[in-house]
Amino acid sequence: MLRNAISHLDPPLVLSLIVLSGLSLVVLYSSGGENMDLIYKQGIRILIGFIILFLVAQLSPQTLQRWAPYIFSIGLILLSMVLLVGIVGKGAQRWLDLGLFRFQPAEIMKLGVPMMVAWVLTRHPLPLRVRELAIAALIVCGPTVLVILQPDLGTAILIAAAGVLAIFLAGIGWRWLLAFTVALGAAGPLMWTMLHDYQRSRILTLFDPWSDPLGAGYHTIQSIIAVGSGGANGKGWMNGSQSQLEFIPERSTDFIFAVYSEEFGFIGAVLMICLYFFVVARGMYIAFNAQDTFSRLIGGALSLTFFFYVFVNIGMVSGLLPVVGVPLPLVSYGGTSMVTLMAGLGMLMSIHTHRKLMPQ
């Protein structure tokens, strides 16, 4: 029974996830100022994450496909509730207090949106027709707008990305893609007016963080200094001055990669990016070899979303992208995103391991 359950795990993926989690604890020990409390908490989260991964991996892709509309609906209801009764956390309404821990409904949508998109798109044979495309677009836009209203730009981008990636994989025509890009370009100025001041200044300072080194550019500058001063070999574990002296803001959460690359240098950064690339490549491989369209779509979308996390986070830390609150998967301190990520990875394993059980 247990052996059967374990067989639903994908060893290469599990191994690389364990390495990443291990790295997370190592970096947290340094960034958190040797605070063991932090390590225990993160350790427990990782454990819970793996348990969720294990459980999700047991579900067959068909089950996931069946559940997709329900998960999406529950997520939508919870998101609306957050807007109505959400408590204020970090100046933004994102949380639902469920007593024991606070729950962020937007996280559900990171999985719910790509699942729902895949569900809708597989009801009819591909390639896409305009009607399915329109429905999929609504599925993506609805939750995204709700999350933007919270306001949580980072999560909104991630949700939208997951949905858009699923649509892309479903073979949306290049002309549509072009039209979409143009529309996005046109919507840019409109969205600009909808952004909050702090979000605007973050985008503006991306182009010139030094224009406001103690204000909006502070995060980016301190982070770039940390990364750049790390050099090839790094300053050594626990020896990063930028992190140890508290120059890097959010150094255990969103900016943990700055701490990591300051202390472990370019070599460490290459190692971590290779690890992530491996995870994504493995996910793409699983999607490629999946046996039905829903599995391919959801597997590809989740893998690409995972990479999107990594790219946005490291891009932000290294000053390529504006500062949006996107954690580094599995490494950043924090619980909510860990659960969704692990569930997503569990789905990948489910896709891969339930394959042989299906009649060819």
Add this chain to the structure above:
Amino acid sequence: MMARIRIKDYVRETNLIQARLVISSIIVAALCIALLARLYYLQIEQHSHYSTLSQENRISFVPIPPARGQIYDRKGRVIAENLPTYTLELVPDNVPDMDKALDQIARLIELSDIDLQRFHTALRSRPGFEIRTLKSGLTDEEVARFAVNQHQINGFQINARLRRHYPFGPEMVHVLGYVGRISEVDLERIDRNAYRGTDYIGKLGIEAHYERTLLGQSGYEQVETNAHGRVVRTLSRVSPVAGKDIYLNVDVDLQQAAREYLGEFEGAVVAIEPGSGGVLALVSNPVYDPNPFVNGIDTKSYKLLRQDDGRPLLNRALNGRYAPGSTVKPVMALAGLEFHRSPYERVFGKGWFSLRGSRHRYRCWKKQGHGWMDMHDAIVQSCDVYFYTLANNLGIEKLHDFLIRFGMGKKTGIDLDDEPSGLVPSPEWKRAVRGQPWWPGETVIAGIGQGYTLVTPLQLAMVTATLANKGIRNKPRLVRAVRESGATKILELGPQTIEQVAIRNRKMYEIVIDAMVDVVHGKRGTARRSGLGAEYRFAGKTGTAQVIGIKQGATYREENVAKRFRDHALFISFAPVEDPKIAVAVIAENGGGGSRTAAPIARQVMDYYLIGPPPPPEKEPEKDDDAA
């Protein structure tokens, strides 16, 4: 093409998605390479640049103020010292919300309006990463209260600093001046680097004039800080160099005694050691306490000081300008000798003098007149008519020339700032400043030190010292010696001779000095009473300066008007005659006659210096009221 196929084609669908997966994977790989390229650029290419930035980020220099040089009096007593005090300081850049933080602080430590006002000025005047003082002189209780709550207030710290203190308070204020907080005006003229970490600067007196000597050099500590500015550890330290200690010629005891002798009179006493130019006492009465000025006096107290009728803030010894009156007569006599008037030439003092062709009478202080007077008698008895005649015969040009040679009408060069030059009038001066011609009558009254002539008490003392020195003029010096910080050896500065007064024959001094001796020791001397019982021979000259009108800009209360119009009493003297050790000038404002008021003060000062403090007056036995 694909879009047109509507039949369910499983293989085609699979191929489509797989193609997209491959494209996506290629994009993922490309983006990974982009990230690696970016990191390569930051960590390898630009490594040294960011490495430097991170060094600068965490290493900051904390200036350490030097201990200001101490000041000692002639007998080695500390008269300006540094006392430890607790100050509440902060680095503005490290305080995210200043108003909130100040609110929090105000709940723990009492902040006055002046503290806040001064702090806000300081906030604007220097860059935000430099440390500022919010309040100094915290009590132990306040320190404790702050320490308990410190974790709630970022960027603030309590440091033990040194605060200037003047143990003799008001007694030495007109000599020492005081230090105060660096103002915005100060900032414009000082080298800010030299004052890093220092809040104080000499504002007045010795403290201002010897600022560079006393200041010392700032040191600094190279410290590693976190982004909140909290010091994590010290990397290196360059110790500050304490300012040099200064030893004054001034004797606090003599200074105190002289002011005591001056009593209620507003005025000045200046005592100089003729041989060196050392200033033994520089008294201006009334006085004020300099200590409140160190951290900034409150507006109300300052207003009171400014509006005080006695004008305590005015340093009369240095800045007060008075008509010299008859004290100028010895110099007038010398001028006569220099310009070939015979000392034996006699003038009949009939009580008044008139210019030829004029009916205006210039009166002598003695209405009935002195009778026939030669130079000696004219000095001893202070005969005005003799000096009216002498001045009139010499003419204003020669008088002006000689008085200037003697050091009047120009700065003495004392080691204090903002010394006025006094005034010796000339026709050129009057034309230039007043736009009026010189009248012969003005020459006449210049002969007895009235009219436009103005001297400072310091100048008067210098004239006296020059007479005692027979023409050798030493620059008046408050500072006797300087000691490098940490050094045991004291560097004596020695006398600085400015010039020897150009005169035909130094024997001429003896004629004048003989007469000045008879002023106090002669039977008919105007100050003969002050010479009684002296254990040494001294020379002197009385003077009485008419108060022509109310001083400009000053208003007096009605009950004081009468007193305010009374003449100023002056006296100059030096002793012992054979080997002068001390030259004194006394001015008692509204003191009436010089012989009655000023001369006894000068005598007491000389007694104190040459003989020692007088025996304490015998106390009357206390009445025993309870005795039955």
